Amino acid sequence: MKAIIELCSRIDNALAAVINVAVTVLGFFIAFSMVGGIVFRALLGIQVFGLEELVLMAAMWLYMLGAALASRERSHLSADFFQAFSDNEVLHDVMRLIATGLSLVMAVFFVNWSYSLFSWGFEKGQVTPVFGIPQYFSQVSLLVASVLLLLYVLRDFVHDVSKMFRKA
Numbered sequence: 001m002k003a004i005i006e007l008c009s010r011i012d013n014a015l016a017a018v019i020n021v022a023v024t025v026l027g028f029f030i031a032f033s034m035v036g037g038i039v040f041r042a043l044l045g046i047q048v049f050g051l052e053e054l055v056l057m058a059a060m061w062l063y064m065l066g067a068a069l070a071s072r073e074r075s076h077l078s079a080d081f082f083q084a085f086s087d088n089e090v091l092h093d094v095m096r097l098i099a100t101g102l103s104l105v106m107a108v109f110f111v112n113w114s115y116s117l118f119s120w121g122f123e124k125g126q127v128t129p130v131f132g133i134p135q136y137f138s139q140v141s142l143l144v145a146s147v148l149l150l151l152y153v154l155r156d157f158v159h160d161v162s163k164m165f166r167k168a
Contacts, residue, residue, distance in 0.1 A: 016072060019065050026062040030055055050130030057128075062139040064145035071152040093167065097160045100153060107153045109144035118143045 033055050040046045121136035128135065 002025050012072070016069065019069055023062060023065050023069065028067070030062060033058075043168045050128075053128040053130055053133065057133065057138045061141045064141040068145045068148035068152070071149045074152075074156060090167070092162070093164055097157075097164060100157045100160050103153045104150075106159050107146065107150040111143070111150050115144040116148045135152075 033051055037048050037051045039046045050135075118139045119135055119141045121134075124135075126135040127133060
């Protein structure tokens with residue numbers, strides 16, 4: 001069992017490293033593309049066709065991979081207002097478990113919805129107007145992010161349940 005956990009941890013760390021590199025590259029690409037588009041259009045009077053569709057796809061991937069990293073680090077937005085009203089640690093643990101359970105249910109729905117969107121886009125064969133890039137290329141970012149969200153929320157749920165049992 002410990003070997004499986006160690007393997008999962010190594011895979012997770014490698015995946016996080018790849019995602020961090022991708023987020024950095026995408027962030028630079030979007031920033032330089034936006035500046036380049038403004039310079040070409042406003043200063044040089046040259047219209048750059050297709051730049052918007054590349055930036056849009058990169059932004060979709062950037063946002064979705066960033067959301068996956070936030071889920072991995074459990075640093076996404078949360079409303080832990082019970083901690084402000086109570087010092088009861090058991091109540092905090094129960095509320096965290098309920099919130100993680102609800103997140104798990106929602107993650108399953110997200111995977112289902114994003115798969116439906118991806119498969120619909122794949123069937124329709126829609127492409128971008130300038131470069132002819134398939135639309136499902138950006139839609140699959142939702143599927144990748146929702147699968148990663150599901151895995152990380154499942155990890156957090158197992159952690160929260162085991163924490164409750166250890167205290168009991």
